[in-house]
Amino acid sequence: MGAKENRTTGPWFEAFAPPTLSNIGPGYDCFGIAVDGPGDRVRARKSATPGAQLRSIEGDGGKLPREPERNTATVAVSRLIERYAPGAGLELELHKGLPLGSGLGSSGASACAALVAANAALGLDLGAHQLVELAREGERVACGAAHPDNVTPGIVGGIVMIPNLEPLRFVSLPVPKDLWFALYTPGCEVSTKAAREALPARVRLTDTVRHASRLGLLVHALHVGDLQLLGEAIVDEIVEPVRATLIPGYPDAKAAAVEAGAIACSISGAGPTTFAIAGSEERAIVLLEILEEAFTHAGVPGKGRVSQVSEGARLVSRRLH
């Protein structure tokens, strides 16, 4: 412990958390992928005031709650302090790079970045499992349930499946070479709550079997690195049909992407972000143009990018000011 540690505040630690896709066809509520792209950044430093203080939020258009008990970043960090550093204090600054309500795991990304920054600022050495559990507490506040399907890839990176919630169990799956995504976020909002409420409470047993076996095929396709099998597996007859109706232009956009050779096309999370899968960057660029054209035609132009699977949340700098 150096003399610096005795100052009222410590140095700033900054972490970045990537966007995450969730659901992925038959992987509703148990599958997520971290992808390249603008994400959330959180800076954290020790302070003399116990607990998690939110100094500022930028990039959210003033929409996110500032109260520590309602913001996913501060909720997650408060739990971290309670469990692993009782009495400690942290100041946080949140810079949103992810659009809210987009289906790219925005609420989870803030918690993931905040936890990685806090872990470093407090000199803790918490592992992925602990960080995911803490990030879920943020999701509990944002979504009403401690969904792990964004925060697990948000922390761990790559492609993850979450087969059990209590106790939490997740496994990382192999990332096939040449797996490219065209991601397009149409200019409309979908409430996660509304998108959940639209889902059927019950599913026919025959549909359950087909859904399950497609998830099995998805896992198999990732292990053997077969993108065509992956495309066969990424079919969702339970959740997607309901959510498709909440996104203007989605059916036409998907049809056009599939027509143009997309390996698969579906909705990330509750939407409206739509992903199309390709086996090369060139093909992903074409698919992105097709999605853009379709959603623009439907009156909901938005933003898109071509992306690959990425690492999870990571420390990006330790700044002294």
Added chain:
Amino acid sequence: MGAKENRTTGPWFEAFAPPTLSNIGPGYDCFGIAVDGPGDRVRARKSATPGAQLRSIEGDGGKLPREPERNTATVAVSRLIERYAPGAGLELELHKGLPLGSGLGSSGASACAALVAANAALGLDLGAHQLVELAREGERVACGAAHPDNVTPGIVGGIVMIPNLEPLRFVSLPVPKDLWFALYTPGCEVSTKAAREALPARVRLTDTVRHASRLGLLVHALHVGDLQLLGEAIVDEIVEPVRATLIPGYPDAKAAAVEAGAIACSISGAGPTTFAIAGSEERAIVLLEILEEAFTHAGVPGKGRVSQVSEGARLVSRRLH
């Protein structure tokens, strides 16, 4: 074509089909495993009479239908002749090694053995996909639906998942080293029809998600060869609880096997065959004794064996008599 081909009958070809486990925890209706053990044998030879003739059945205690249109072996071979050798004639002799209604894929095994024998007797070169499709026609007669979960491993061998029925799609999965089964068939019968009718028509969405993600975990565990993960994955909260009530002594037998360190324990097919998984032959022997004791105590003593994953149906001899 030699002179022998002009005789009224050709030489006998004999094929063997192994027992098969199906369902396997979350793999209801989409997962099957071929295992070592007594199976069904079918002999086939060309005859001058068009179509499939059933000369004899041994080992079924007189219980199987002798009418060609109701016996799974002759139904499957009739379809084979219709599709691939119109006008040809075959005589069949069936020797049942598998007990009926046991959950070991008895009806499917007869069809698989018959098809492999017929394929050879007619000098055809049908592949696995074609043979599985034909064997499903036998299942349609026996079970009322063309279930592929016994006949696919019955033909292909190993561990298979069947993610799609129409068109049929199956994939073979890696077989972990040191995967041992204790198989016990208690002395009671379970009607497949009754066992299907007892199932719920609909499943809660949350249960569907958990079921699906366990199947994903099962596939992952096989790919990475992790028997402990396999045990976590082989949990079925949808089908097994219903079927468990149809098998006297099952809950106690399972509890005892799990207590004794079984990696997993569940029902094969509609039951009553119960399987327990172990990581060594020694442990599987212990589990077999435990299952035997529990079912005997419940008043339904039966037969069991220790087994490993096996090949599928195969030609065992070409006999001239």
